[in-house]
Amino acid sequence: MSVTETEAAVAAGPAGPAAPAPARPGEGRRRRWLGRLVDVARTPSLLVSYVWLVLIVTAALAPTLFAPGDPLAQSGDAMLLPPGPEHLFGTDDLGRDQFTRTVHGTRLSLQAAVIAVLIGLVSGSLIGLVAGAVRGWLDSVLMRVVDVMLAVPSLIVSLAIISALGHGTINIAVAIGINSTATFARLMRSEVLKVAGARYVEASVFAGHGYAYRLLRHVVPNATRSVLAYATMEIGSAILTVASLSFLGLGAPPPTPEWGLLVAEGRTFIAAQWWLSLLPGLVIVVSVLAVYRIGRSIDRGRTRVVA
Amino acid sequence: MSSPEPLLTLDGVSAQFALPGRPPVRVLDDVSLSLRPGQVLALVGESGSGKSTLGRTVTGTLPENGRVVAGRVTFAGRELTGLPERERRAVRGKDIGYIPQDALLGLNPLLPVGVQAGEPLRAHGLAGKAERRERVIELFGKVGLRDPETIYGAYPHELSGGMCQRVLIAAAMSTGPRLLVADEPTTALDVTVQKTILDLLGGLVAENDLAVLLVTHDLGVAAERADEIAVLKDGVLVRSGRTREVVADPGDAYTEQLLRSSSLGFSGADAAAARHERTAARVPADAPVVVRAREVAKTFHAHRGRTAVTAVAGASFEVRRGTTLGIVGESGSGKTTLVRLLAGLTPPSAGSVTVDGEPVVHHRRGAGQAALYRKVQMVYQDPFASLNPRTTVRSILEEPLTGHRIGGAAQRARRVDELLEQTGLPASVADRYTAELSGGQRQRVAIARALAPHPEVLVLDEPVSALDVTVRRQILDLLLDLQDRLSLTYLFVSHDLGVVAELSDEVLVLRHGDVVEHGPASDVISRPRTDYVRRLLASIPGAAPAAAAAPSTP
Numbered sequence: 001m002s003v004t005e006t007e008a009a010v011a012a013g014p015a016g017p018a019a020p021a022p023a024r025p026g027e028g029r030r031r032r033w034l035g036r037l038v039d040v041a042r043t044p045s046l047l048v049s050y051v052w053l054v055l056i057v058t059a060a061l062a063p064t065l066f067a068p069g070d071p072l073a074q075s076g077d078a079m080l081l082p083p084g085p086e087h088l089f090g091t092d093d094l095g096r097d098q099f100t101r102t103v104h105g106t107r108l109s110l111q112a113a114v115i116a117v118l119i120g121l122v123s124g125s126l127i128g129l130v131a132g133a134v135r136g137w138l139d140s141v142l143m144r145v146v147d148v149m150l151a152v153p154s155l156i157v158s159l160a161i162i163s164a165l166g167h168g169t170i171n172i173a174v175a176i177g178i179n180s181t182a183t184f185a186r187l188m189r190s191e192v193l194k195v196a197g198a199r200y201v202e203a204s205v206f207a208g209h210g211y212a213y214r215l216l217r218h219v220v221p222n223a224t225r226s227v228l229a230y231a232t233m234e235i236g237s238a239i240l241t242v243a244s245l246s247f248l249g250l251g252a253p254p255p256t257p258e259w260g261l262l263v264a265e266g267r268t269f270i271a272a273q274w275w276l277s278l279l280p281g282l283v284i285v286v287s288v289l290a291v292y293r294i295g296r297s298i299d300r301g302r303t304r305v306v307a
Numbered sequence: 308m309s310s311p312e313p314l315l316t317l318d319g320v321s322a323q324f325a326l327p328g329r330p331p332v333r334v335l336d337d338v339s340l341s342l343r344p345g346q347v348l349a350l351v352g353e354s355g356s357g358k359s360t361l362g363r364t365v366t367g368t369l370p371e372n373g374r375v376v377a378g379r380v381t382f383a384g385r386e387l388t389g390l391p392e393r394e395r396r397a398v399r400g401k402d403i404g405y406i407p408q409d410a411l412l413g414l415n416p417l418l419p420v421g422v423q424a425g426e427p428l429r430a431h432g433l434a435g436k437a438e439r440r441e442r443v444i445e446l447f448g449k450v451g452l453r454d455p456e457t458i459y460g461a462y463p464h465e466l467s468g469g470m471c472q473r474v475l476i477a478a479a480m481s482t483g484p485r486l487l488v489a490d491e492p493t494t495a496l497d498v499t500v501q502k503t504i505l506d507l508l509g510g511l512v513a514e515n516d517l518a519v520l521l522v523t524h525d526l527g528v529a530a531e532r533a534d535e536i537a538v539l540k541d542g543v544l545v546r547s548g549r550t551r552e553v554v555a556d557p558g559d560a561y562t563e564q565l566l567r568s569s570s571l572g573f574s575g576a577d578a579a580a581a582r583h584e585r586t587a588a589r590v591p592a593d594a595p596v597v598v599r600a601r602e603v604a605k606t607f608h609a610h611r612g613r614t615a616v617t618a619v620a621g622a623s624f625e626v627r628r629g630t631t632l633g634i635v636g637e638s639g640s641g642k643t644t645l646v647r648l649l650a651g652l653t654p655p656s657a658g659s660v661t662v663d664g665e666p667v668v669h670h671r672r673g674a675g676q677a678a679l680y681r682k683v684q685m686v687y688q689d690p691f692a693s694l695n696p697r698t699t700v701r702s703i704l705e706e707p708l709t710g711h712r713i714g715g716a717a718q719r720a721r722r723v724d725e726l727l728e729q730t731g732l733p734a735s736v737a738d739r740y741t742a743e744l745s746g747g748q749r750q751r752v753a754i755a756r757a758l759a760p761h762p763e764v765l766v767l768d769e770p771v772s773a774l775d776v777t778v779r780r781q782i783l784d785l786l787l788d789l790q791d792r793l794s795l796t797y798l799f800v801s802h803d804l805g806v807v808a809e810l811s812d813e814v815l816v817l818r819h820g821d822v823v824e825h826g827p828a829s830d831v832i833s834r835p836r837t838d839y840v841r842r843l844l845a846s847i848p849g850a851a852p853a854a855a856a857a858p859s860t861p
Contacts, residue, residue, distance in 0.1 A: 199692035202652065203753075206684050208677035208710030208760070217706070221697050 046297050049290035056287055060107040067100035071257045080273050089279040092265065102280045105257035109284075112173040113238035119177025121231045124184020125224065131185065132192030132223075133215055143189070149182035158241075162250050169242065169251045169258060176241050180234060187230055191223035198222070232295035236288040243284055259284050313341035314518045315365065315486055320378035320388075322357075322364055322542075334360045335542045337378070342535075344485065347512055347519045349529030349550075351565060352539035353775045354746070358522045361539065362488045364388075365520060366405050367395045383485065400427040404479030408491040410471035414463040420471070421447075421459030424478040431482060446477040451507055468638070469500035473507070480511065487511075490522045497637045497802045502846035505532050524775045526562075527569030527848040530554050538562045568780035570805045570847050575832040578808040583829055586812050589791060590629040597763055597796045598626040598649070603658035605644050618644035620820045621658065626813070628763070629790070631797035633811030633828065635804050635843060641820040642800050646768045649798055650685050651676055662764060681711050684757035688769035690749035694741040700727075700752050701737040707759040726755040729792075731785060747778035754785065764796045771806060783809060804840070805847035808832050816840055 040046050059066055075095035083090045089098035131142040149157075161175035195201060196219055204214045239259075245251055246260030254261065259280055266276030322335040334357040342348045350358040363369050365380060367387060380387040382398065390398075399405075404427075407413040414423055424446065425439040434442060440459065447455030450473040463471055472492060479487055489508065493501035509532060512519055523529055529536050530550055537547040538561065546553060546562045554571065557563040602621045609616055618641040626632045636642045647653040649660055654669040661667065662682055670676055684707075687693035694703060704723045708714060714722060727734055730751040741749055750770060757765055767786070771779040787810055790797060801807050807814060807828075814831040816824040816839065823839050824831050835841045 199687055199689065200695040203685065203687060203693045203756075204695075204706065205652075205673040205676065206650075206680045206757070207707035208680050209706065211672040211674065213710075214673070218695050222695065225697075 040297075043297075045293055049293040052286060052290040053294065056106055056110060059103050060110045063104045063107065067097070067103040069097055069100045071096065071101045071104040072255055073097075080269065080276075082273070083275050083279070090273065090275045092276055093269065098262070098276060098279065101257040101262060102259070102283055105259050105262060105280070108169050108252060108256065109239060109242055109259040112169045112176075112242040113235050115170065115173040116176035116180070116238040116242065117231050117234045119174060120180030120184050120234065121227070123177075124181040124186075125188045125227055127181065127185040128188025128190075128227075129192055129215075129220065129223075132189040132196065133219065139189075142185070146182045146185050149179075150186075154179040158245065159250075162245070167250055167253070169246065172242050172245045172251055173238075175245075176238055180238075184227065184230070188223060188227050191226055192219055195219050195222045229295055229298040232298060233292055236291035236295070239284060239288055239291070312343070314344050314383055315342040315520070316340070316379075316381045317361075317365075318379045318381065320361075320364060320375060320380060322360055322369065322373060322375045324370070325372045325374075333542060334373070335364070338539070338542070338544050339378075340537055340544070340547065342486070342518050342520060344518050345512060345516045346535065347509070347521055347533040348535045348537060349521045349523055349533035350537050350539060351523060351526050351529045353524060353565075353777055355541075356539040357542035358524075358539050359490055360542075362405075362490050362520060362522045365486075366399055366403055366488050367392075368399070368405075397431075400484075401431045401433075401482045402484050402486065404482070404484035404487045406472075406475050406479050406487060406489040406492045409495050410468055410475055411463060411495075413475050414471055416463050418462075419460045420463060420466065420474045421461075424474050424481060427478060427482045433482060442481060443477065446481055447474070450474075450477045450480070451503070452477075467500075468496050469504065472496065472500075472504055476504075476507065476511075480515075483515075484517070486518045486520065488520045488522070491524065492521075493528070494524070498804075498846040498848065499637055499802075499842060501528075501848065508532070525569055525848055526565040526776070527571045527573075530569070530571050531848055538565065564777060568776040573805050573847055575804065575808045575844055575847070576829070578805075579811075579829040579832045582809060582812065583827075585787075585791075586630060589794070590627065594627040594629055596625045597628045598624075598632075598660070598662055598798065600624050600649070600660045601658050603645075603648055603655045603660055605641075605648055605653065606656045617641075617820045619648065619817075622815070622817075622822050623658075624813070624815055624825060626764075626796055626798065628796050629794040630812040631790070631799050631810050633807035633814045634798065634800045634817065635802065635807050635814060636817035637802055637843075639819070640817040642802075642817050643768065644820075645817065646685075646766055646798070646800050650683060650766050651679055677711065680762075681760050682762055683764045683766060684760065684762040685766040685768065686750070686753050686757050686770045689773045690746055690753050691773075693753055694749055694756075696740065696742045699738050699740055700732075700744075703741065703752060703756055704737075704759055707756060711760040713760060722759065726758055729758065729789065730755040731781075745778075746774055747781060750774060750778075750782055751785065754782075754789070758789070758793070762795070764798065767797055767799045769801055770799075772801065772803070779806075786810060803847065804832070804843040816843070 040050060073096065075091070078087070078091050078095040080093055081087050081091040087097050087099060089102060091097055127142055127146070131139040157179055158172070158175040161178060162171055165171040165174060201214065201218045204218050209217070242251070243260030243263065246258050247264040249264070251261060252258045254265070262280040263277050263284070266273070266280070269276050317338055317340045320335055320338045321333065323331040323333045325331045338361060340348065350361055352358045360369070360373065364375055369375070375388050378388070382403065387395065387398065414420060421440065421443050425443045428434045428439050428442060444455045444459055447458055452458050452470060452473050458466070458470070466474070492508070493504050496504065505528065508519060511517055521529065521533060533550050535548065536550050536553045538545050538553070538559070540561045546557065546559045553562065554566065557566050600623055602623050603619065604617070604621045605619045607616045607618055608614070622645060624632060634642050634645060644653065648655050649667065651667045651669045659666055662679065665679070667679060668676065701723055704726055705719055708719045708722060713719070723737060724734055727737060732748060732751050732755065736744065736748065741752060744752065770786070771782050774782060783806065786797070789795060790810070797810070799807060799811060811828045813826065814824070814828045815822060816831065818839055823837050824835070831840060832844065835844060
């Protein structure tokens with residue numbers, strides 16, 4: 001792998017300087033983004049993942065674009081209909097259009113997943129950064145706390161937090177976020193330790209800047225790369241966990257459309273009206289897969305840049 | 308010595324790499340070669356010339372996306388190209404041995420080296436367990452490893468780089484191959500170790516009627532060791548022939564450039580004399596002393612303080628403005644520790660260093676050292692490791708300017724342009740990421756960064772060791788030129804006395820932390836007083852033997 005890339009870099013080398021040079025700062029960055037876009041367009045699975053991501057984000061922001069109807073509107077003469085052109089995902093036992101409910105449920109599910117990951121990412125990265133940069137006794141104390149958090153089963157912690165905060169999708173998100181803090185802290189700390197040992201970090205002392213500047217300028221950008229890649233993947237897991245906890249009835253109360261809740265409500269009819277559970281479930285599966293795929297491509301892109 | 312029938316022939320071989328989303332890159336283009344038993348054929352070229360790929364087409368270990376698109380590789384009358392992997396495997400590691408470049412990466416850190424050296428025997432089912440052990444121990448003795456019985460059970464981290472390389476040679480030799488492909492076997496090693504390894508390979512060739520395909524970037528090594536030389540450039544064979552003919556008449560601009568970059572025919576005494584003249588013209592005899600070290604020493608404590616390792620034992624020297632102190636020694640001689648002491652990256656155990664009369668201090672997080680680093684800057688060995696891959700060249704060069712509070716935004720932008728120009732980089736490089744640059748360009752950026760705050764002293768820690776010979780030549784010329792123009796003071800560290808001789812006024816030779824010799828470069832190099840320095844001189848690849856054999860006539 002690395003040989004090929006070196007060869008490729010070399011092959012590109014002689015042509016490089018001759019190519020029209022970017023004149024203004026920032027153009028190099030733009031060129032890199034363009035290259036990334038071309039890479040995405042050439043990898044079908046990645047392209048599909050991004051398209052799906054754009055679709056669900058749009059659905060979360062403006063659900064009426066896809067489903068103009070009311071997700072709560074019941075209809076007595078359209079109960080438990082199978083999927084068809086009228087009702088893409090069929091209708092439930094109260095005659096509500098399942099597709100409309102799924103589309104309108106996107107916002108809550110996605111919001112919860114993103115909040116969960118943001119909480120874990122921000123708190124975990126800060127803890128990891130402090131532990132890795134300061135070292136010494138503070139590192140030991142923080143890491144032992146993290147050890148304890150990792151040792152307690154996450155489901156039990158989530159249940160405890162939710163029972164303290166009360167039911168609701170956002171509370172689920174907070175619980176998941178607190179749970180994932182430990183993993184983020186661990187990852188960030190190991191990355192910080194790795195990067196802090198790099199030659200270019202040592203070399204930066206000669207530039208005369210203070211320690212905090214060097215940390216923010218050289219250590220953090222290089223350490224956060226894989227943490228961010230992990231965070232994208234974690235969004236996928238968070239969608240799943242939010243759905244499972246909602247399924248258990250810890251999330252939003254019933255009439256609210258939410259992915260996990262839709263699956264849970266449909267399970268009563270799973271033998272005869274399988275689509276009620278299956279189709280929202282598939283939406284969850286595809287979303288998680290798409291986010292994983294994107295996360296993986298970011299992680300892989302990282303190895304290429306560093307090599 | 309050479310039988311008429313060639314053992315290995317390459318006939319119009321072309322190879323290319325497929326890259327996702329890009330047209331395939333041709334790395335070898337119509338290359339034809341032949342190699343007879345008992346001969347050494349050197350493949351010479353810069354990085355990216357396709358020389359390693361050529362070695363890999365012979366062993367059949369091209370990466371997954373590479374393939375041979377035309378031509379034939381014939382080994383002992385049998386065509387290898389297009390052979391199924393199963394049959395290839397029967398040849399690889401049995402009749403064709405392979406020695407990789409980086410000995411430490413070539414060995415599994417979790418297995419004893421003896422077991423690994425016996426791996427080819429096991430893979431080809433040539434010997435039982437007890438027999439393997441016996442054969443490997445015998446081979447270890449042959450490749451010059453002392454106490455083979457103990458080494459058999461040792462792990463790679465317990466051995467030095469040179470010893471690991473010997474283990475790999477033993478592994479490659481274990482099956483009694485007829486051809487050895489040695490891919491830059493000595494590039495990662497010190498010159499002294501390089502010499503012993505190459506001597507060993509030469510001995511094996513003579514003893515076993517072995518053919519060796521020696522891949523190297525140094526035409527000096529090739530000229531010294533090979534019977535024939537093939538020069539590759541961008542995958543095309545530009546010159547091939549008997550070594551003597553190629554050296555006497557390169558007949559090709561690229562080959563000539565490689566020849567000039569190598570230290571072929573190098574004479575330490577001449578280089579030192581030329582250097583002396585150059586400095587005398589520029590530096591007044593009463594130039595002030597800039598760097599002064601007094602009995603500076605560093606001791607490391609291992610095993611919880613029970614054993615003390617002395618990395619540097621009391622070095623004292625003075626360096627005048629505009630001159631260079633060359634610090635020479637093998638790996639483990641303490642030269643890197645000395646450099647770190649001089650740059651304030653490590654606190655000394657005893658003694659002191661002053662720059663311009665100010666003491667060099669150390670702080671773990673660099674606090675209070677900014678004033679020192681306005682005067683002292685450093686260039687590291689590996690430009691791939693010393694530049695942040697996620698920043699542009701411009702921001703790398705601006706960082707020391709903002710850090711040392713030099714000028715406003717407009718002045719800084721001008722200074723960046725000026726630095727690029729001074730280091731011979733095109734202005735367009737400013738907005739590129741370091742990951743997009745070649746090794747030589749990166750080292751220029753590292754030098755430009757060091758020059759940014761107008762320092763007086765540059766600490767150069769093996770600045771050319773990681774580079775190809777041609778690039779090495781350019782960087783050395785750049786350093787010489789910069790010193791003339793900016794009257795910089797250099798502390799130049801290298802394991803290669805040949806490089807040091809070219810730009811040092813004074814030389815300090817370190818061995819196991821002790822200063823073995825110290826004095827004007829011309830004295831140390833023309834009239835070495837110790838065997839150690841004589842050995843360092845003799846190991847310069849391709850150096851004129853006269854320089855090495857010069858007796859110490861006072």
